[in-house]
Amino acid sequence: MATKTPPAFVQAGDREVRVSSPDRVIYEATDITPEITKLQVCEYFAAVGEPLLRAIGTRPTAMERWPDGFRDGMRLALGPQDKEGDGFYQKRLPKGAPDWIETVKIAFPSRRTAEELCPGEPASAVWAAQMGTLTFHPWPVRRPDVDHPDELRLDLDPQPGTTFADAQRVAEVTRELLEELGLKGYPKTSGNRGIHIYVRITPSYTFEQVRHAAIGLGRELERRDDGVTTNWWKEERGERIFLDFNQNNRDRTIASAWSLRAKTGAPVSTPMTWAHLAGISDPREYNLVTIPDYLSDGDPWADMDEQAYSLDPLLELWETLPGGELNFPPDYPKMPGEPPRVQPSKKVAEHWDDDGNRL
Incomplete structure (x- = not known):
C-alpha cells in the first residue's frame, strides 16, 4: 500500500499555507521545462505574490481550477452542466475556505449574485493554487465599486x-x-x-x-x-x-498578469515593457521556471496605478x-441596437426585423 505524502507548508507574506499532495505532478516535463509539482506551483505564486496582488488585489476573481493538473488533450468545462471537463471555472468561493479568505459580492448579467474570491494578501493566491487553481480571472473592477471598471x-x-x-x-x-x-x-x-x-x-x-x-x-x-x-x-x-x-x-475576464496557463510547459501571462515585447520570438520562454528570475529586474507594470x-x-x-x-456573447440578454444573433451565412433577411429581433 502506497504511503500518502504528508502535506507541505508554503510561506506567503505573513501567513503559512498548508499544501496537500505536494508531489502531485501538475505539468509534465517538456523540451524547455522540467516536471512541475503542486508544491512548485504554490511556491511560484508565493514568489510572485507582490506583483500578482497588484494585478488582482481587491478585485472579484474567478479561479480556473485543474485539480489533477494539466496534460495535453485535457479540456476546460464549457459550463456548470459539462461534467466531462478536466478543468473548470469557480466563480463562487467554495465551501470550507479559511476564514481569512476575503470575498466581494458581484452581480452577473442574469442579475444573479455571488460571493467571489477577492484577494487581499499573497496567501490568497497560494490557497487558491492549493485548490488546483492555475489561472486567475479578475474582473476589471475593485472593491468597493464593482459596477465601474478601472x-x-x-x-x-x-x-x-x-x-x-x-x-x-x-x-x-x-x-x-x-x-x-x-x-x-x-x-x-x-x-x-x-x-x-x-x-x-x-x-x-x-x-x-x-x-x-x-x-x-x-x-x-x-x-x-x-x-x-x-x-x-x-x-x-x-x-x-x-x-x-x-x-x-x-x-x-481574461487571464491575469502572472497567472499560469493550462498549456504544456507552464507558460505565464507575462507583463513586459513595449521594447521587451517587440524583441521576443517565443512567449513559451516565459514560464513558471523562468519568471522569478525575470522579475528580479522589477515589475514592468509597477507604475500602472500612478495615473x-x-x-x-x-x-x-x-x-x-x-x-x-x-x-454580444450568446449568454447575454438581447441588448439595444444589437444585430441579429445568427451567423451571416445562415441569416435569412425576412426572418428578422430592423431591430435584430427574430420574427
Whole structure:
C-alpha cells in the first residue's frame, strides 16, 4: 500500500499555507521545462505574490481550477452542466475556505449574485493554487465599486493562419494609437499566442461604455492595419488579429498578469515593457521556471496605478467611426441596437426585423 505524502507548508507574506499532495505532478516535463509539482506551483505564486496582488488585489476573481493538473488533450468545462471537463471555472468561493479568505459580492448579467474570491494578501493566491487553481480571472473592477471598471482590456487574439509575430505588429500599432490619444498601454503576453494590453482608466464608466471604447479603438486599428478585425463572427474574421471587444463586458475576464496557463510547459501571462515585447520570438520562454528570475529586474507594470485616464478619446472614435453596435456573447440578454444573433451565412433577411429581433 502506497504511503500518502504528508502535506507541505508554503510561506506567503505573513501567513503559512498548508499544501496537500505536494508531489502531485501538475505539468509534465517538456523540451524547455522540467516536471512541475503542486508544491512548485504554490511556491511560484508565493514568489510572485507582490506583483500578482497588484494585478488582482481587491478585485472579484474567478479561479480556473485543474485539480489533477494539466496534460495535453485535457479540456476546460464549457459550463456548470459539462461534467466531462478536466478543468473548470469557480466563480463562487467554495465551501470550507479559511476564514481569512476575503470575498466581494458581484452581480452577473442574469442579475444573479455571488460571493467571489477577492484577494487581499499573497496567501490568497497560494490557497487558491492549493485548490488546483492555475489561472486567475479578475474582473476589471475593485472593491468597493464593482459596477465601474478601472481597466480597459484589449485582447489581441490571433486567428488561424496568423502568428504571435502578427500580434506583436498589431500591438505596436495599438501602442502608437493610444499614445496619439494621450493614453498609456501596458502589454503582456497571454501565455499562448495572443497579447493583452491594459489601460488604467478612471472608474467613472459603465461596462457598456468601456466595451464601446474597445470597439472604437478596434475600428481605428482596422483603418490603420488590414490585418486587424472586430468581426464577431468567426467566418468573417479571416487570417487576421481579432480584437475581442466583448472581453470588456460584465462577468467577462481574461487571464491575469502572472497567472499560469493550462498549456504544456507552464507558460505565464507575462507583463513586459513595449521594447521587451517587440524583441521576443517565443512567449513559451516565459514560464513558471523562468519568471522569478525575470522579475528580479522589477515589475514592468509597477507604475500602472500612478495615473488613470479618461476614455473620452476612444468613445469619440466609437461615436464617429461607422459600424454601429456589435454582437454580444450568446449568454447575454438581447441588448439595444444589437444585430441579429445568427451567423451571416445562415441569416435569412425576412426572418428578422430592423431591430435584430427574430420574427
